[in-house]
Amino acid sequence: MASPDLVMEAGVSRVAVEGLSARLGEGEQERAARLAALDAYERLPLPAWRLSRTQRRNLTTVDFSRIVPFAAQTPAGDVADTGAATRIVNLDGEAISLRLAPEIAATGTYVAPFETALRERPELVRPHFGRIVDPETNRLTALNAALHRGGLFVHVPRGVELREAIELHTIVEHASAFPRLLIVAEEHASVQVLERIESRPATGEGVRVVCSVTEIVANAGARVTYAALQQLGEDVPEIAMRRASVGRDANVEFAPITLGGDIVKSVYEANLEGEGATGGAHGLFFPAGREAFDLSARITHAAPHTTSDALLLGAANGAGQAAFDGMIAILESGAGSLSNLRSLSLLLAPKAHIDSVPGMEIANNDVKAYHGATIGEIDPETLFFCQSRGIDPDEARRMIVAGFFSTVVDAIPSTQARIWVQQRIEAKL
Amino acid sequence: MEKGLIVRGLRVSVESIEILKGIDLTVEPGRVHALMGPNGSGKSTLSFALTGHPKYTVTGGSATLDGSDLLALRPHERARAGLFLSFQYPAAIPGVSVANFLRGARTALRPGDVLPPAKFKKLVTEKMQLLGMDSSVVSRYVNDGFSGGEKKRLEMLQMAVFQPKYAILDETDSGLDVDALRAVGESVNAVRSANSETGLLVITHYPRILQYLHPDTVHVMMDGRIVKQGGADLAERIERDGYDPIREEVAGGVA
Numbered sequence: 001m002a003s004p005d006l007v008m009e010a011g012v013s014r015v016a017v018e019g020l021s022a023r024l025g026e027g028e029q030e031r032a033a034r035l036a037a038l039d040a041y042e043r044l045p046l047p048a049w050r051l052s053r054t055q056r057r058n059l060t061t062v063d064f065s066r067i068v069p070f071a072a073q074t075p076a077g078d079v080a081d082t083g084a085a086t087r088i089v090n091l092d093g094e095a096i097s098l099r100l101a102p103e104i105a106a107t108g109t110y111v112a113p114f115e116t117a118l119r120e121r122p123e124l125v126r127p128h129f130g131r132i133v134d135p136e137t138n139r140l141t142a143l144n145a146a147l148h149r150g151g152l153f154v155h156v157p158r159g160v161e162l163r164e165a166i167e168l169h170t171i172v173e174h175a176s177a178f179p180r181l182l183i184v185a186e187e188h189a190s191v192q193v194l195e196r197i198e199s200r201p202a203t204g205e206g207v208r209v210v211c212s213v214t215e216i217v218a219n220a221g222a223r224v225t226y227a228a229l230q231q232l233g234e235d236v237p238e239i240a241m242r243r244a245s246v247g248r249d250a251n252v253e254f255a256p257i258t259l260g261g262d263i264v265k266s267v268y269e270a271n272l273e274g275e276g277a278t279g280g281a282h283g284l285f286f287p288a289g290r291e292a293f294d295l296s297a298r299i300t301h302a303a304p305h306t307t308s309d310a311l312l313l314g315a316a317n318g319a320g321q322a323a324f325d326g327m328i329a330i331l332e333s334g335a336g337s338l339s340n341l342r343s344l345s346l347l348l349a350p351k352a353h354i355d356s357v358p359g360m361e362i363a364n365n366d367v368k369a370y371h372g373a374t375i376g377e378i379d380p381e382t383l384f385f386c387q388s389r390g391i392d393p394d395e396a397r398r399m400i401v402a403g404f405f406s407t408v409v410d411a412i413p414s415t416q417a418r419i420w421v422q423q424r425i426e427a428k429l
Numbered sequence: 430m431e432k433g434l435i436v437r438g439l440r441v442s443v444e445s446i447e448i449l450k451g452i453d454l455t456v457e458p459g460r461v462h463a464l465m466g467p468n469g470s471g472k473s474t475l476s477f478a479l480t481g482h483p484k485y486t487v488t489g490g491s492a493t494l495d496g497s498d499l500l501a502l503r504p505h506e507r508a509r510a511g512l513f514l515s516f517q518y519p520a521a522i523p524g525v526s527v528a529n530f531l532r533g534a535r536t537a538l539r540p541g542d543v544l545p546p547a548k549f550k551k552l553v554t555e556k557m558q559l560l561g562m563d564s565s566v567v568s569r570y571v572n573d574g575f576s577g578g579e580k581k582r583l584e585m586l587q588m589a590v591f592q593p594k595y596a597i598l599d600e601t602d603s604g605l606d607v608d609a610l611r612a613v614g615e616s617v618n619a620v621r622s623a624n625s626e627t628g629l630l631v632i633t634h635y636p637r638i639l640q641y642l643h644p645d646t647v648h649v650m651m652d653g654r655i656v657k658q659g660g661a662d663l664a665e666r667i668e669r670d671g672y673d674p675i676r677e678e679v680a681g682g683v684a
Contacts, residue, residue: 379520380483381520382520382521382522384482384483384504384520385516385519385520385522386522386534387481387503387504387505387508388480388481388504388505388507388508388513388514388516389505389508389530389534389537389538389587389591390505390508390509390534390537390538390591391505391533391534391537392505392537393505395533395537396505399522399525399530399533400522400525402524402525403522403523403524403525403570404523404524405524406523406524406525407524
């Protein structure tokens, strides 16, 4: 039996949500959840946009009534292979390529597009879906819950340590993307997930957006690394919400790599809920042209002896603007916790702008917490030093900026992805 | 074409204040010239003016390198013409490894002589041994977290790998203890013996590094002018008596 066709109509509507649910062959429970989220979308406010200098373009200037929820045509499957052993490629919401390494399946690990997982293994998905990020957090988490499609579910059984990263590649061409990711690492399991989000040039009318939600559950002693690399065109806004729940002695590392988009609103949160939990964020961002990024990272120390370390490197070129809001919260229950938050920013053009505001909320005296932010330009003495070694000024700037970002780039868990990031950084200079 | 690093009547200002008031100096290939003088006499200004630092404005005179007009070239072009400066305070480049920097710079300096990776590695290893450097330095970031002595050694390594026609060593001895000074002095000699055509201009406040470098000519600079020239014995005299007798001599001569 052929799947029902999707209704091609701009905007976020009941017809679109019901059509998608029917197309995916979902049951009543999923359909009802989507419709409840649609209702929340219609009544909840947008998340805050903090970049005051970018009044002209912000979340309120994205015309959601014109967004293209689905593509009319079946996507063509010409996406460069990254060589990853386990990889799902989504083009305009359809999984056009799905490769699961046999070694991974042999461990009992379950990897699938999110909706496939919801159908095949509801007992693994449902206990966590919407628990870490409530669909009713704001208008855009609700939007994702109403229209989620593509995405990824990963369940790693107790004690299984996976070496190779699992990749999800989301590409936007004719339509918007609403990826939903859920990563569950059971006790002492270990997994790396690498998400890559890109867009192709627009082919038609309407607004394409990427609106994603990622939930991570790291149970006792588990280790999860989640790298999210994105570069969208200057006509594609991105809104992303990523949150991890980190259990006893577990570790979650975020690598947020934000390289492009019309406007980008991206939130990373780690809740250190078990004693001895550790969390980190080591990321970079680089707006250029007229791009504007509003980025936040928040780490909450809710249990004793929890540790966090965050380093965000930002550069801005052209009239690119970014706000980075790093927040460390140590609750009263977080005695003996240790936290370090740093941000370094590099301005490469007179109209470029970065606001970096590291903050701390500490409710327990028995903690150690450090934070710092620096902002500057390329040191003219460093530039002259390079020139005195025969290196022309443009090449010297490339070298200095690549060096500035290297601590974060070098930690990306895939050679191919590292090169991808390096090339995009160069192209923005 | 006249061989040499030739400076004639060079006048240089920094922020409209004249620092160099007409400098004449010639460094021939393979020769060692020492430029000595008290602090603030303008020695470092000469090194930055010759290499093209944007803060220094040449207001008169000329400077040529084997016949090419240095002052018409941009800083990286001066380096490509064969001029090297060992900085008194070399800049750090976090995130850029010594190996990558050396390779990038050598490629820029000698585009016609790019070595395959294995040969380049061999060259660097050989020069590091010559300088008594630990091989782990290549994977560290350029000057990032380096001690004073390590920075000076790295400057010498660059000179050895780039093989410039003329090198200015700006206070390469400053801030070094006796052992580090000897090591740097010996490493300069090691580099020279491997590349005997390089002409050296050794800028120093103290004569002690000259025990190792044996200059052919010593120039003494005071208040933006070269006031005295002589052989290695002039450095010995400064070592013994300091700069005051020369200062009085010059003042007397003017009067």
